[in-house]
Amino acid sequence: GNSVTQMEGPVTLSEEAFLTINCTYTATGYPSLFWYVQYPGEGLQLLLKATKADDKGSNKGFEATYRKETTSFHLEKGSVQVSDSAVYFCALLNSGYSTLTFGKGTMLLVSP
Amino acid sequence: DVKVTQSSRYLVKRTGEKVFLECVQDMDHENMFWYRQDPGLGLRLIYFSYDVKMKEKGDIPEGYSVSREKKERFSLILESASTNQTSMYLCASSLGDGRETQYFGPGTRLLVL
Numbered sequence: 001g002n003s004v005t006q007m008e009g010p011v012t013l014s015e016e017a018f019l020t021i022n023c024t025y026t027a028t029g030y031p032s033l034f035w036y037v038q039y040p041g042e043g044l045q046l047l048l049k050a051t052k053a054d055d056k057g058s059n060k061g062f063e064a065t066y067r068k069e070t071t072s073f074h075l076e077k078g079s080v081q082v083s084d085s086a087v088y089f090c091a092l093l094n095s096g097y098s099t100l101t102f103g104k105g106t107m108l109l110v111s112p
Numbered sequence: 113d114v115k116v117t118q119s120s121r122y123l124v125k126r127t128g129e130k131v132f133l134e135c136v137q138d139m140d141h142e143n144m145f146w147y148r149q150d151p152g153l154g155l156r157l158i159y160f161s162y163d164v165k166m167k168e169k170g171d172i173p174e175g176y177s178v179s180r181e182k183k184e185r186f187s188l189i190l191e192s193a194s195t196n197q198t199s200m201y202l203c204a205s206s207l208g209d210g211r212e213t214q215y216f217g218p219g220t221r222l223l224v225l
Contacts, residue, residue, distance in 0.1 A: 034213075036216075042218055042219075043202055044204075044216040045216065089154065093212050098143045098162070098206055098208060100157075100212070104152065104154035105154050
């Protein structure tokens with residue numbers, strides 16, 4: 001079956017540091033890929049997505065590029081803020097269905 | 113903006129009780145989903161529904177059932193709650209147009225004593 005693997009957290013950074021959260025997947029074909037973010041006490045919200053190979057999704061300074069050669073979709077941000085502290089989930093769309101398979105999530109903690 | 117609401121933010125129930133978790137979406141979405149979220153396990157799909165009165169099992173349906181009598185409402189039912197069902201429950205919906213962005217509610221944190 002399909003699966004998503006994310007780096008374990010927590011990731012602890014100082015404000016303005018560079019962020020990378022690794023995500024790799026196993027799936028047949030080339031599924032759409034997503035990053036969701038969950039702020040404390042809230043549900044998940046879509047951060048960005050890419051629907052085909054070499055696409056780059058971007059939003060709020062975050063970026064991720066769909067790399068089919070390495071089956072990866074790493075999340076990056078050049079300069080994190082305290083307000084970026086949250087849990088980040090990588091996910092893929094299962095073919096033939098409307099369901100998503102999620103990674104286990106990576107907690108990001110940004111200190112001033 | 114899509115809005116997905118869940119009936120309770122926090123719920124405390126006793127072992128053996130029947131528990132209903134309600135979810136409502138206001139954007140005429142075809143698809144609705146129930147997940148549970150546990151530390152170290154991420155999100156796991158319990159049940160989903162493509163349309164009214166239709167339901168499909170997800171990865172962990174045991175101990176749960178669902179009901180979708182109206183398009184906007186999707187209920188998760190714990191027939192006889194057990195302590196291992198203590199968790200955060202998240203509802204989501206999606207349009208069903210193939211792009212499949214899911215929109216989530218705020219979650220219900222359920223404690224079964």
